[in-house]
Amino acid sequence: MTNNKSAFVVSADWLQERLGDPSIRILDASWYLPAQKRNPKVEYDAGHIPGAVFFDQDAIADHTSGLPHTLPSPEAFAEAVGTLGVSETDTIVVYDGPGIMTAPRVWWELRIMGAKNVYVLDGGMDGWNREGRPVSTDVPSPKPATFKPSFTPSAVTSLAGMKQIVADGAIQIADARGAPRFYGEEAEPRAGLRSGHMPGAHSLPSGVFSENGKLKDLESLRQTFAAAGVDLSKPVVTTCGSGVTAAIITLALQSLGHTDNTLYDGSWSEWGGRTDTAVVTGRE
Numbered sequence: 492m493t494n495n496k497s498a499f500v501v502s503a504d505w506l507q508e509r510l511g512d513p514s515i516r517i518l519d520a521s522w523y524l525p526a527q528k529r530n531p532k533v534e535y536d537a538g539h540i541p542g543a544v545f546f547d548q549d550a551i552a553d554h555t556s557g558l559p560h561t562l563p564s565p566e567a568f569a570e571a572v573g574t575l576g577v578s579e580t581d582t583i584v585v586y587d588g589p590g591i592m593t594a595p596r597v598w599w600e601l602r603i604m605g606a607k608n609v610y611v612l613d614g615g616m617d618g619w620n621r622e623g624r625p626v627s628t629d630v631p632s633p634k635p636a637t638f639k640p641s642f643t644p645s646a647v648t649s650l651a652g653m654k655q656i657v658a659d660g661a662i663q664i665a666d667a668r669g670a671p672r673f674y675g676e677e678a679e680p681r682a683g684l685r686s687g688h689m690p691g692a693h694s695l696p697s698g699v700f701s702e703n704g705k706l707k708d709l710e711s712l713r714q715t716f717a718a719a720g721v722d723l724s725k726p727v728v729t730t731c732g733s734g735v736t737a738a739i740i741t742l743a744l745q746s747l748g749h750t751d752n753t754l755y756d757g758s759w760s761e762w763g764g765r766t767d768t769a770v771v772t773g774r775e
Contacts, residue, residue, distance in 0.1 A: 495708040497746030499598065501610045503619055506584055510541050510625070516577045517543040520597035521587040521616065522560075522735065524680055529588060538626035540586065540612075540619060544575045544633060546597055548735070558760050559681075559733040562647060565640035568604050576633025577601075579641070582608040590615025590704020592697070595738040599754065605641030611742065613705040648728050648755040653762065656728055657689050657769055663721055664692040665740045667731035668759065675772030680732070684763035687772035689730070693719045697736035700743045712743045726751040734758045 509515050519539050521531035535545045551571045552560040563571070577583060583606055587594040594611045601609045612619075620626070648656070656662045666688055671677035673694045675687035688694070699715050700707055707715070716723055727744060731737040734756045744752045755762075762768045 495710065497706050497709065497712075497742070499610055499742060499746055500613045500706050501584060502613050503622060503624060506540070506612060507624055514582055515542075516575075516581045516583045518546040518575070518577070518583060518585045518597060519543045519587070519616070520546045520548060520585050520594045522548040522593040522596075523588070526680060531588065534588060534616070536628065536630070538620075538628055540616070541625055541627040541629075542631060543586070544577075544631055546575065546585070548593065548596065556757075558757055561734065561756050562600065565604055565642040568600065569638040569640040572601070572604075573636050573638040576631070576636050577606075578636040578638050579604070579606045581606070581636075582610075584610050584612055586612035586615050586619075588616050590618055591701035591706050591739060591742075592704075593735050595742040596735045599646075599738040599741050603643045603646040605639065611706070615704045618704050646753055648753045650757055650761055652753075653689075653728070653730075653755045653757070654768065657691065660691055662726045662728050662753075664689055665695045665719070665721055665727050665729050665737075666692045666759075667695060667697040667729065667736040667740050669696050669698075670694050672732075672759075674774050675770075679759065679763060681760060681764075684759060685770050686763070687770040689762065690769050690771050692730070692771075693721050695719050695721070695740055697731065697739045700739055706742070706746070709747060712747055715743070716747075723747060723749050726753075728753050728755055730755040730758045730762075732758055733760045 523529045548560045553563045585594040585597045673688045729737040729740040
């Protein structure tokens with residue numbers, strides 16, 4: 492990796508050279524909205540990176556929250572990931588279909604649960620396929636591993652925490668939803684949610700951080716934040732529709748050495764579905 496790229500992404504060349512390395516665990520963390528008309532498990536079964544196991548973001552979640560794929564307890568997460576053969580000491584590479592889409596969410600989850608060496612694959616599975624790299628239909632049966640969780644609670648913002656952030660304005664809010672949804676010009680894909688954004692939020696659509704499924708270089712990431720009015724010397728909370736693509740902003744922040752950031756796990760699925768939360772529409 493060159494020094495103008497994030498330390499948290501690896502190239503397809505890097506991963507292909509290490510296929511079969513017993514110290515590396517590969518996770519397919521693809522997930523799609525219904526409108527994308529892609530089924531991650533069907534695509535995984537049809538052909539995945541050799542050795543990759545499927546990380547189901549809907550299954551490895553807190554099913555009591557009433558919200559889509561919110562973070563499970565550290566114990567439940569550790570048990571699920573251990574079943575996939577992953578321990579916190581492994582080198583873990585996470586990928587998704589398009590690249591820099593849903594893999595950053597699992598990258599973030601693994602890191603805040605205690606894994607140290609976690610990376611996102613640049614270009615994703617789509618890029619891997621375009622380049623004619625090896626694929627497999629063999630579904631691995633990994634030997635269960637012990638994942639010892641070491642959870643970082645400060646990495647996650649709750650509804651109460653988010654209300655406080657909106658009220659006092661001390662922490663910058665970065666929203667990864669598309670601009671039409673952010674400004675309330677387009678209906679939310681989930682029924683029953685109001686349109687618009689939190690007061691004071693900055694619009695940073697998830698797609699602005701990557702090109703052709705690859706994370707942009709560090710200088711471009713820096714310019715993207717500056718253009719959106721985000722001051723990298725101050726704390727940031729990231730949010731999106733359901734807590735998944737918010738992690739793309741988190742990945743970009745941490746790639747630039749920004750550590751004072753947290754992710755609002757309920758995101759708009761929670762905020763936009765309530766009557767006691769402030770919502771702003773229109774372009775100011």
